[in-house]
Amino acid sequence: MSLLSVAGITKRFGGVTANRDVTFDVARGELVGIIGPNGSGKSTLFEIISGFYRPDAGEVRLDGGPLTGLSPDRVCRLGVARTFQKLRPFAGLTVVDNVMVGALTRTRDVRHARSRARELLDRVGLGEKADAHARTLSTGQRKRLELARALATEPRVLLLDEVTGGVDQRSIPGLVQLVRDLHRGGLTLLVIEHNMRVITAVAPRIVALYLGEKIADGTPDAVTRDPRVVDAYLGQAYTR
């Protein structure tokens, strides 16, 4: 039984179709990577799953229950958390307060939320920065903060938008390891990633989008060899 099911999602912005009839299922505990060149509709799909956009057609279901049409905060409380491609920390709050906001979605007890937030910060390797203001963090640290914040809402499915995007090379392995650990811990993940080396190493299954449509779905090997994927990334000249 799939935990998250995306069925026939279509989304148009004026004359541009950002998603066209996108369908795939994510099983419990699975890690699925989403790839595609710029403008292929990956982020739009995330916005739809997390409730920020309403699709023109199609449906998203979590464990059989419909998510489409619900507000983002409801979607989160039902168990789908996300990070943002363009990072959005609460800059004026401390790092631990940032994470507490997530934790307070699951507990009413502020003290419990604080200890939970500190645990998570230790887990993502930001324990020492807990009392710093979020605006003082580096990009890599902000990625970790967003991860901790999303995890604090105790998601059943976690959507990660560009974990390694904009991060310096040295910080990438640590972040990748974090995602791996979450997957090993049994969390279901949907990961958008530009870095092909990263995504093929992390995701046992990859969905490829191009111009809003799903063009491939399978193992990293199969997807990266798929002529349509090669075509989408490199252009017609390279396909024989």
Place this chain on the structure above:
Amino acid sequence: MRSTWPAVTFFAAAALGPIVVRDAFLLDGLILILLWGATAASWNVAGGYAGQVSLGHAAFFGLGAYSAALLGTRWAVSPWIGLLVGAGLATGFGFILGFLSNRLRGPYFVLATIAFSQVLLIVASRWRGFTSGSEGIPVPFRPGFWTLGIADKRAWVYLVLVLAALLYLVQLYLERSRRGYQLAAVREDEDAALSLGVPARRLKVAAIAASAALTAACGTLWAQYVGFVDPYYVFSVDLSVRFCLAAILGGIGTPLGPFLGAALITILETSLRARFGGIGAGLVGIYLIIYGVVLIVTMRFAPQGLLPWIAEHRRRRAPLGTTA
């Protein structure tokens, strides 16, 4: 987490005021500081904690002032009932404004709040049959606590002190509770807050409605203390700015800041007016110029407000003190 001892000192000093001071002028100043502080604190609930800056809060203040004054003069209803009616009306209008805040952001919301207070001004000044129009309403003086006919200024100090302390506690709640953390998240980044399960829209509306009701309660007490309600004063943009200014000056989004800002503004205004008011026809407005300059200088050196500025300077000095 900020410590509460400065607030305890502030309120204790205010409580000692009537015991130490007998001078009616000084007691009057103390009452006004506490009242304006409480009103600025009410504004702070929406403007500071929820990040919904309003320049129309005089509307709620006026609703509170008028509700009690009208019910008192026309039907001899107790101002306490008037206070509740005013707060109820303000809550209703606060909800409407709150829903607007979900549609309008930034300057558009601010403009909507100003327009809102102007509409109430027009209603109050034109509906002569009911509100007495631009003449305003004298609040009847009927001795007793239930009718708020209190001649003793010392009693008024304690009455508004209770109000001020209550508002301080409301703000403390907004700083330390679950809802407070969630509201801070909404203020910082509404979409990020939504993505973490925070019911951002509902919280914003609730904060604005609560802020409106509290402001109305302050308006009622103010009108009962001063004894007269003038539509051009209670619904003026000047007054709205004053609430906002006190909070910003003292430290927006801090529980003690509005009281500190109100104290500064009230003392500055009263003393400057007393000092320079009678200086001669050519210099009648000079106190306003000095007042403006002081505000500009303060914001230049403490843009976050006085309270955060003081806290920062103490922190910088602290390591020296401990190693000595």
